[in-house]
Amino acid sequence: MILERMSDRYTTAELNPEMLSKVKALEEEIQAVTNREVIIIAYEESVHNAT
Numbered sequence: 001m002i003l004e005r006m007s008d009r010y011t012t013a014e015l016n017p018e019m020l021s022k023v024k025a026l027e028e029e030i031q032a033v034t035n036r037e038v039i040i041i042a043y044e045e046s047v048h049n050a051t
Contacts, residue, residue, distance in 0.1 A: 009045060010045055011044060012041070013042035013043055023042060
């Protein structure tokens, strides 16, 4: 079985300002609860590798 690297199948998602704001708010909420730095990364399936 050949394993694909995530970067071969996915690319960073392009989020509109409203969605990006929601992701940042969720990061802040998780950080407040866990007292740890958290970064959420959004990916979407690459068009050229869609299954």
